[in-house]
Amino acid sequence: MTEPLAAGAFTGQVVLVTGASSGVGAALAHAFAGAGADVALFARNEADLERVADTCRQTGRNVLVVPGDVTRPADCRALVERTIHSFGRIDTVVAAAGLGMWARFDQLDDTDVIKRLLEVNVLGVANVFLSALPFVRASRGMLVAISSVQGVVGVPGRSGYAASKHALQGLCDSLRIELQGSGVGVSTIMAHWVRGTNLRARALGPDGAPRGSATPHxxxxxxxxxxxxxxxxxxxxxxxxxxxxxxxxxxxxxLAEIAPGLADRIVAGRMAGEAVEEPRG
Ligand SMILES: NC(=O)c1ccc[n+]([C@@H]2O[C@H](COP(=O)([O-])OP(=O)(O)OC[C@H]3O[C@@H](n4cnc5c(N)ncnc54)[C@H](OP(=O)(O)O)[C@@H]3O)[C@@H](O)[C@H]2O)c1
Incomplete structure (x- = not known):
């Protein structure tokens, strides 16, 4: 697990992490606790959340587990209410809950896969930010979205995912300007592919089911x-x-502005080893 950024850097603060049952969210929860924060952990899988919570508690910090779904506004409101009830404040919200895609656009029968990606990756973040905003405003805290470089460039085989991350960027950039002068900061993290998470294995294939296993590549x-x-x-x-x-x-x-053809070729080259089958039929 990650060494703390600086022991005590977040002491006295409360950090709420969605997607905390796995991958980036789980590691972030542990890291924030290691840096002194009390943490509220949210995702659907309660057993996995409890396992992550156990590692967080080893840091000596207080940990709250709230199972729920980011696409359900009532679950997000309950998350915030329970966090305030337990800890009395929220300083930082990290929206790490997310879903991937692994299918060419022309493999889709309908737009259900894209709809699901938008629900989780865009509306899911909006639901949590909206519920938490009054308390983050009170603490003059931070709203953080774990986005992707696919929030600023398109990627073959990931059209719905890139669309969702572009939309997330628009949401966060607009919100940041609305919140100017409020003391609330809005941060987007534009990450490359990350080793050691379940995003690829859980990414939706053309039929809307998780692909199930990551390719060796x-x-x-x-x-x-x-x-x-x-x-x-x-x-x-x-x-x-x-x-x-x-x-x-x-x-x-x-580069995409200055030499768009070159940028497309670079992205296509990077994706060449990804196993996205040819269209059906
Ligand atoms: N891995 C990468 O290469 C990469 C690169 C750039 C950006 N990111 C971003 O990083 C974030 C985390 O991804 P990851 O790589 O850590 O993937 P992951 O290991 O699959 O974790 C995804 C997390 O999101 C939660 N989640 C999914 N749908 C949810 C829902 N409807 N309600 C509540 N929680 C939900 C999952 O928990 P439950 O299943 O228990 O609900 C899990 O905790 C995502 O936003 C992703 O786009 C990842």
């Missing part, structure tokens, strides 16, 4: 989970508006 440029976690904690401490991980990825949207 993984881009050599995928990043370590620990590096992403350190970047997120630093972004919250530094109240950064947008952070690319790794940093060189910030050049990709610039």
């Amino acid at each position: 993984r881009s050599r440029s995928a990043i370590d989970l620990d590096d992403l976690i350190r970047a997120v904690l630093a972004a919250v401490r530094g109240r950064k508006r947008r952070v690319f991980v790794p940093g060189y990825l910030r050049l990709l949207p610039l």
Whole structure:
């Protein structure tokens, strides 16, 4: 597990993490607890949440487990109410709950897969931010969305995912401007592929079912989970508006403006090893 950014950097603070049962969210919950925060953990799988909570409690911090679904506004309201009841404040909300896609657009029979991605990756974040905002405003805290470089560039085989992350970027950028002067910061984390999470295995295939297993292929440029976690904690401490991980990825949207054909070829080349089958029929 991740070494704390700085012991005590978040002491006295309360951090709410969605998607905390797995991958990025689980590692973030542990890292924030290790840095002194009390943490509220949210996702659908209660048994997995409890396992993550046990590792967080080993840091000596208080941990709240709230099972629920980000696509259900009532679950998100309950998460915030229970967090306030237990801890009395919310300083940072990290929206890490998310869903992937692994299908070409022309393999889809209908738009149900895209709809589900938008529900989880966009409305799910909006539901949590909306419920928590009054309390984050009171603490002059941070709203953080774990996004992707696919929030600023398109990627073949991931059309619905890239669409959802683009929409998430628009949501967060608009919210940041609305909140100017309120003391609330809004941060988006534009991550590359991350090793060691379940996103690929759970990504929806053309029929809307999870693909089930990740291919052995993984881009050599995928990043370590620990590096992403350190970047997120630093972004919250530094109240950064947008952070690319790794940093060189910030050049990709610039390249897409200056030399769009070249940018498309680079993305297509990176995806060449990904097993997205040819269209049916
Ligand atoms: N892994 C990567 O390569 C990568 C790269 C860039 C960005 N990201 C982003 O990082 C975030 C976390 O992904 P990950 O890689 O950690 O994947 P992961 O291991 O599959 O974790 C996804 C988390 O989201 C939760 N979740 C999914 N649907 C939910 C729902 N409807 N309600 C509540 N929780 C839900 C899952 O918990 P339950 O199933 O228990 O609900 C799980 O805790 C995502 O937003 C993803 O887009 C990942």
